Amino acid sequence: MVQIDSLKKLIDCFEYLKRYYTDILDVLQAILELILLQKKYKIFYPGDKKEITRENLEYFIKRLGIEKSLILQASFKLSKLEKFFNQINLDLHLIEEFFYIITQQKTSNKLYGYSTPLQINHLLSGLLDVQENETIYNPCYGMGSIFFSLVQVQKNIRLYGEELDYRLSSIAFLILKICDISTATLYVNDLLKSPKFIKKDGGRLFDKVLCNPPLYAHVGIEFLKNDQRFTHIGAIAKHYPELAFLIHSLSHLKKRGVFIVRNQVLQKNSLEAKLREKLCSEKMIKAIIELPKNIFPHQNNDFSILVIEPNSKEVLHINAAHQFFYKKEGKYNHLIHLEEILKIFREHKEGEFSKITPLEKNYSGDLRASYFVSKEEKPKKNTLGQLGFMAMRGQRVYGGKNDEEVTFFDVGIADFKSLGFSEEFENLKKMGDKNKIEKYRLRSYDLLLSLRGMVPKVAILGEIKEVCVANAGVVVLRHEDIRKNIALYCFLFSLKGEQRLKKIYQESSDGVLNINHLLDLALPKNYEILYYKKMQNILQLSKEMDKIEKEILALKRGL
Structure with a gap:
């Protein structure tokens, strides 16, 4: 009950701050600044007779090293904020849940395109299997919502990443501090034109790579044709930006990578086939996990998680699109039974929802998990293919x-x-x-x-x-x-x-x-x-x- 009350008060505080900002990203940054100040210095303390002043607020902000603070730019009442935060019991789980509700569930805020659903972040972090002191690279870290999940799996991590939007990056830096992640090298740059970790002799390798690419990004492809990262693949499909991010990430991959891709990338038979064939021939695909439909707000596409790992001899297909793995939550579906998905993945076993296929049999035009799992159940007879068409x-x-x-x-x-x-x-x-x-x-x-x-x-x-x-x-x-x-x-x-x-x-x-x-x-x-x-x-x-x-x-x- 205490956690629910705290969550409600935090959401109410966010709604209160909306009055003082014209941009929703500014509101999000402002409340994250307040959360960080409260988490670090408890500036709002129950029963404290001495009210905090703007001078004190500015002092603590300087101590945190926040550049261009947004809470100093609005004329909200500190006494009002004090009433909210005096009733909030902050911890990382609560902050992550709040962030998920504000950016994903409350779609009217129109922040869903900048972050990832909480359950998907937990699944990605579990699949990545981060070990102590491993290096993790994210080519488009966005708001950094994945940081919440990563630090709950492994506290001692070293983060590296690139992001095009400086405003999203500002929010990500606040989340880093809230999560107490001290070792992080995050850049604001265009990784396709000016990658930070690519040199003439190749890309810097990181232990783990994860990526949920921006699907609405415009990816020009002409200037990439002679780029060392892309020449061995050939043409890039301009309508599928996840391919550009995936190919780029392969230049940095050492142990394992997890990538969210649209199912069209696993099905189509033109330019995408070159990448699929390369991943199969070089034995790079460890698992393909098909996600439930309608799990990302305002997305008409279906999605899968592609797990890339060198020297994989066979592919584990997990059909998490089965109704066992989701429930209806408002307009959208909600991923459930994450531990069952992770158990199947870790044990690398076949079952009702999974199928293991040798990589040499995967040069198919359809690599979706539902295709492989369902096809083995009731093989059809007298098909066009069997008849020689x-x-x-x-x-x-x-x-x-x-x-x-x-x-x-x-x-x-x-x-x-x-x-x-x-x-x-x-x-x-x-x-x-x-x-x-x-x-x-x-x-x-x-x-x-x-x-x-x-x-x-x-x-x-x-x-x-x-x-x-x-x-x-x-x-x-x-x-x-x-x-x-x-x-x-x-x-x-x-x-x-x-x-x-x-x-x-x-x-x-x-x-x-x-x-x-x-x-x-x-x-x-x-x-x-x-x-x-x-x-x-x-x-x-x-x-x-x-x-x-x-x-x-x-x-x-x-x-």
Whole structure:
């Protein structure tokens, strides 16, 4: 009860301070200054007849070494603050809970983008397994909310970090002092342009690395192409800033790193694949922990924790997105049973929520834990992949430095015929990369699917004599046996096939068709016999539709 009352008084004090500041970050910094002063010097003492003055306040602030103090800039009543703090029993758990409520639960303060939920910080700290006197590096420490959790796991730590926003850094420095962390080297700088711990001979190595990257940060990529940190990876996806922070962090990693990433990074099949393949081939992934949905305020993405550790021979997938690990708390979900997650991780064991997979089997387009754990439970039979179908994304094969004169059709969704064989194409190109065109050239009777969309679009090519390449908005399905291609088209045309395909699109977290999930599409037994003959009915309907469309066009012209 005492702790609850103290928490309420601290929140009330925060609300009182709001009257005197126009910026919510200033309010947060001001109350942290007061908390630090009370924790260090007990400036508000129950029963003290002598009230504190502004002169005394200034004296204690100087002793703390706080530059540009904000509590000296407002004209609030010290007697009012005294009433609040006289009833508050301060300890680190209470301060951390207060910080979590103000920055995460009370979303109206709009501070949720600068910190991490308390339960996630506890999980990250537990996974990091910090030992005494180890060095810990955080490439974007933000407000420093993780410091609360780290110091409760291990008091004797050495912190290093970089942060772009000096205002967030000011709050982080106060939290350092509140946590009594004496050994810390935190910079305010742009780590992508001017990293503090990167030299010509490489990056300084730290025992442990942790990172919850700013997802809304604009990451320019042109200037990074020749940077030693990124050249071995190749292109960086500008829409996924966590990749830039993750790759940068690898230059500093010695023992173990924990990183929060969006699930799209673990699923997509383009630029992100280069990093995934590198991490797998160099045996760097120790564990992937999928988090519950809707756990970060105002985030539409799903997230996972990536645990990186050199010389990892196998990956432990933990599906913490299972309903066992969360409960509803207001609008959002709240992570629970942290100790169970940490126990599975520490014991490195398989169970109801976990699966161990050798790294050489992880060159998949989907590394999410739920994919691996669930796939082992009920393996599907007669899937596209098992039947020998290949799937690939269309490519942009023109507009680069290797372009030369060549004629080909760039095939897109606009070329999909709604019924029957697609044999006429509109987008004729006369320049392109010949090597790429030859590599990605379409074949007769290939199936084409839209890459995006809640309602799938499907087409099948007829006998094509022109050179055609599917563009980047298309997925190509191909089997060497033409009959199987035609039978598959007829199945996907049916209501049953349409519903199964639609479900794959709807399950995608970012609206992009997942190729691995597509190849897991199960077909009816003897589907070829059942559906191949239906093509004749489709072609007959196609002729009738063509005739009707011509009549409609003629009618329009005559009006």
